[in-house]
Amino acid sequence: MVRGTLVENSNQEIHDSFNLTKKERFYYSLTNLPNTLLSGIFGLTYVNFFWDDLGLIQLFFSLGQIIYAIINSLNDFYLGRLSDNTNIKRWGSRRLIYIKWGGILWVIVFFMMWFPWTFTNQIMIFIHFVISICAFDMLLTLVWLVWLALMPELTENLQERNKMALFNQVFFAIGAFPVLLAFLIYDAGLIYFQIFAGICAIISGVCYFIVGTKLRERPELYEDQQILPLGKALKEVLKSKSFLTMTLFRCFNHLNLSLTLSFVFAYFYIFNVSSLIISLLFYFNTTFIALIGYGIYKKLSEKYDMKTLIIKGRVIQIILNVFAFMILLIPGLELLIWFFLIIGTLFNGYILFDYPILMLVTDDDEVHYGARREGLIIGTNAFFIKIAESFGPIIGTTTLLLFGFVRNAPYQTETAIIGIKFLFFIVQSIMNLLGLISLKFFPLYKKNLEEMHLKLIKIHEEKTQEFKK
Numbered sequence: 001m002v003r004g005t006l007v008e009n010s011n012q013e014i015h016d017s018f019n020l021t022k023k024e025r026f027y028y029s030l031t032n033l034p035n036t037l038l039s040g041i042f043g044l045t046y047v048n049f050f051w052d053d054l055g056l057i058q059l060f061f062s063l064g065q066i067i068y069a070i071i072n073s074l075n076d077f078y079l080g081r082l083s084d085n086t087n088i089k090r091w092g093s094r095r096l097i098y099i100k101w102g103g104i105l106w107v108i109v110f111f112m113m114w115f116p117w118t119f120t121n122q123i124m125i126f127i128h129f130v131i132s133i134c135a136f137d138m139l140l141t142l143v144w145l146v147w148l149a150l151m152p153e154l155t156e157n158l159q160e161r162n163k164m165a166l167f168n169q170v171f172f173a174i175g176a177f178p179v180l181l182a183f184l185i186y187d188a189g190l191i192y193f194q195i196f197a198g199i200c201a202i203i204s205g206v207c208y209f210i211v212g213t214k215l216r217e218r219p220e221l222y223e224d225q226q227i228l229p230l231g232k233a234l235k236e237v238l239k240s241k242s243f244l245t246m247t248l249f250r251c252f253n254h255l256n257l258s259l260t261l262s263f264v265f266a267y268f269y270i271f272n273v274s275s276l277i278i279s280l281l282f283y284f285n286t287t288f289i290a291l292i293g294y295g296i297y298k299k300l301s302e303k304y305d306m307k308t309l310i311i312k313g314r315v316i317q318i319i320l321n322v323f324a325f326m327i328l329l330i331p332g333l334e335l336l337i338w339f340f341l342i343i344g345t346l347f348n349g350y351i352l353f354d355y356p357i358l359m360l361v362t363d364d365d366e367v368h369y370g371a372r373r374e375g376l377i378i379g380t381n382a383f384f385i386k387i388a389e390s391f392g393p394i395i396g397t398t399t400l401l402l403f404g405f406v407r408n409a410p411y412q413t414e415t416a417i418i419g420i421k422f423l424f425f426i427v428q429s430i431m432n433l434l435g436l437i438s439l440k441f442f443p444l445y446k447k448n449l450e451e452m453h454l455k456l457i458k459i460h461e462e463k464t465q466e467f468k469k
Contacts, residue, residue: 019160027215028154029167031099031147034204036175038110039140041182041200043261045193046113047393048186050129052265052408054116058401060126062394067130069390072137076145076386077230079138080379083146084372085227088219093212095146095153095375100212102146106139107201107208114190114197141382143208149374152359153218156456161356162301169294169352173287180283183264184276220467221460222372236369237380242361245442247381250358251388252435253351256428258392263423266400269412270334270420281338285345293349306353307445313350314436318429320344325425329418360444360452367455399423 020028050056056064088094113132118124151161178200186193228236237243264282271278300309324340327333358381362374403419405412412420444452 019157020155020164024154024215025164025167027211028147028150028164029171030207031211032168032171033175034103034107034207035144035147036172037178037200037204038106039144040175040179040261041197042110042136043258044179044182044264045186046133047262047397048183048265049114050125051397054119054125055122055407056125056129057122058397060122060129061397064126064130064133065390065394068133068137069387071134072141072386074383075138076141076379076382077234077376078379079142080145080149080375080377080382081230081233081373082142082375083149084222084375088217094217094219094222095150096212096215096217098142098146099208102139102142103208103212104205106136106143107205109135109139110204111194111197111201114194116190137386141379141386145375145378145382148355148358148378149362150215150217151355152362152374153221153372156363156453156460158356158453159302161359162298162352165352165354165356166294166298168355169291173291176287177283180279180286184279220464225371228371233373233376234380237365237373237377240361240365240368242364242442242444243377243381245438246358246361247384248438249435249442250354250381251384252431252438253354254385255388255392255395256431256435258389259396259423259428259431262393263396263400266396266405266420267424270328270337270417270424285338285341289342289345290349293346294352295349296346297349297352301353305445305449306350306357307439307442310350310353310357310439311436313347314432314439317344317347318432318436320347321425321429321432325421328421328425357442357444360449363456364444364452366459367452370459395427396423399427 051061083095083098086094086097091097093100109132113128113136116125117128151164154164155161178196182193182196185196268278271281297309297313320340320343324337324344328337328340358378359374361381362372362377365377366372400416400419400423403416403422405416405419
């Protein structure tokens with residue numbers, strides 16, 4: 001890495017010439033391949049596996065989601081703080097050790113969950129369900145959290161972070177294809193899906209080991225920083241306006257994500273084409289079309305701040321979804337759903353900024369308190385996100401049942417089809433609107449962002465000089 005100088009152009013935009021090498025971008029973004037495989041396959045099939053096929057009753061399913069929310073949200077604090085406080089002199093790493101070895105443990109848990117303990121005993125299915133989703137998500141948090149924490153440590157340059165986020169999406173596109181095939185393989189038979197899950201687990205484990213071995217950290221930013229008691233550190237984080245507004249925004253984003261991935265089995269009823277064609281169209285939309293959208297927003301971010309771009313894109317997306325729902329109530333127009341999906345995906349390209357704008361919160365925290373504690377901040381953020389994600393499947397399944405959805409049925413009634421469209425367009429638009437309101441109060445943009453960034457660079461220069469002494 002080479003440290004450059006700070007310059008300010010006529011538009012008062014602050015740029016830092018501290019960039020990453022191609023290898024560093026590659027290794028960092030490579031992590032998103034196994035992240036996509038494991039989380040994507042899990043999110044796409046676990047509701048279908050436990051709720052639809054194994055027939056877990058609604059009461060047990062909802063109870064399991066609540067238990068999951070409590071257990072996995074509470075451990076996010078400690079998992080984040082664990083990596084923040086890891087002694088790099090003793091272990092040789094503060095973050096990467098958890099990607100290297102925690103990732104391997106994660107793939108083992110992922111593979112084992114697809115072997116039913118029973119097909120008839122509701123209590124055993126419930127226990128299997130709770131243990132599987134809690135263990136899976138705890139390890140997901142550990143690996144994903146430290147991966148996110150590495151981004152602001154690797155570079156302060158906002159455009160470089162956006163570039164890394166775009167590279168992340170390239171590896172997402174690679175991982176998305178087997179994820180979308182997962183549904184077809186699952187329908188072919190459980191044994192085929194178990195073999196498929198095993199192959200994906202091996203690939204993921206190898207990727208995590210490579211990343212954990214090859215990537216390097218920046219100990220000069222945190223090696224000698226003071227470790228505060230958890231209560232005091234949490235109090236400081238929770239007082240941050242940037243943290244609170246961004247956390248609320250991301251909660252609604254992730255709730256919507258759970259309403260999308262976990263209910264593909266229901267959305268199949270309204271797509272009006274074969275499963276194979278649906279999978280290919282989904283892949284095309286979530287990769288090639290999405291990458292075009294990300295590229296457009298990446299280019300626009302060179303002129304406009306991320307907050308403004310997200311707000312404008314989301315407003316258009318909400319209007320489009322409401323209009324699509326009204327149009328698709330007319331019988332015989334179901335194929336138009338693909339037109340609305342493609343246009344919506346382009347405007348949804350602001351998702352590119354999800355991680356980079358979250359990283360601004362960790363930068364803001366360091367400016368105020370002088371410490372790099374991304375793990376605690378992202379873990380605390382995840383605490384609230386886990387609660388939101390748990391309510392997503394509850395909202396989704398309840399909505400479907402209210403409209404008369406019949407589980408594991410070859411066809412659905414006209415009312416149930418309307419309910420599926422309502423879930424797909426209207427319920428998700430409501431969540432988007434709530435997230436939009438939250439983002440309006442996010443303080444780090446325009447002049448505030450420029451001032452914070454200048455202070456951050458100065459702090460890092462001082463830490464680097466002190467580390468060299």
